[in-house]
Amino acid sequence: MDIYLGIIFRTTVIYLVILILFRMMGKREVGELSILDLVVSIMIGDIAVLSFEDLEKPFLRQMIPMLVLAFIQILLAFISLKSVRFRNIVDGTPQIIINQGKIDEKAMRKQRYNFDDLLTQLREQGINDLNDVQFAILESSGKLSVIKNNQDKRSKIDETPFPLIVDGKIQESNLNKIGKNHFWLRHQLKKLGETKINEISICGYIDGEFYIDKNETKK
Template sequence: MENILLICIRTVIMYVLILLIFRLMGKREIGELSILDLVVFIMIAEMAVVAIEDTESSLWDTILPMLLLMVIQILMAIISLKSQKFREIVDGKPTVIINKGKIDEAAMRKQRYNFNDLLLQLREKEIKNVADVEFAILEPSGKLSVIKKENNMNHNQPTMTLPLVLDGIIQEDNLAEMNKTNLWLRQQLKKRGYPDIKKISYCSYENGYFFVDVKD
């Protein structure tokens, strides 16, 4: 009876602690978790199970590494907010699988992503025909984002809104995708009253229009 009571108390303690840890680490949907997030969550869950079952060991021996994982995860999240390079290393980058209606097999091979995966995720979005897709982007979380073709779209010039500036850093790959240059972007933003790129948190361009959000 005493052992059962101890297990119940440990269960409540672990429940409250895990709830607190996940709350402090921020709100993210399960489908949006990075590989690192998933590993940390699994480790914390395993530690909690061991702490509940092993009533002979000190509860603090389990709580300490759980709190340490939480601190590491929060610190990495802060660094990710400040460094795009670090964010790309930890979370990865989105990969365009279908670009302007054309499937990019090389990008699929690089991500070890096959046609069965593609068709499965398209069906989940109720898209029956690959020909209906203008763009498909494989997100770092493994989720497939899809932009469908529009009936009134000019198929000679399909477009997708791409970020040109993120956290004050010019996205050279996206500029190249649009056949634009670094100089062109700087000149256009300067004309619109944004001479300092580092002060821009987000900038996109589509159909001749810029959207610019300045850092707080």
């Protein structure tokens, strides 16, 4: 009888602890979990199972690894918020698979992404004709984001689906994709009255128009 009571007690406590830990680690959809999120989730699950295999071991000692993993995950998430470079290393960066209607085979090989994957994800979004796609971006979560061609089929060379500034940092690679550099960006922002790039949370540029959101905490 004591064994069954012990199992019930441990199950209840572990359930509550895991629920609290995952709430602390932040909200993400399953399909948007980063590699770190996935690894930590699997490890916490394995540790939880091990706690039932030997009821003779102190329960608190078996809970410590779960708490340590949660602490590491929260710490790394905090570092990711502060460092774009670290975030790119951990989560990866989006890749343009279709650019202005042209498939980038090099980017596909780099991501080990084949044409079957591409066509499947396009069909899931109701797209059967590649000519209808202006941009297709493989997100770091593995999801394919698609920007369709406009009905008038205009080619917008100045459009970019990626931000030019993130967390106060200029994204040089995204500027290169539209044939611009940081001198051009600074000049355009200066005309808009924006001289402090470190105060900009995100800056997007599409169809010749800028979208700017400023970080109010840095004022």
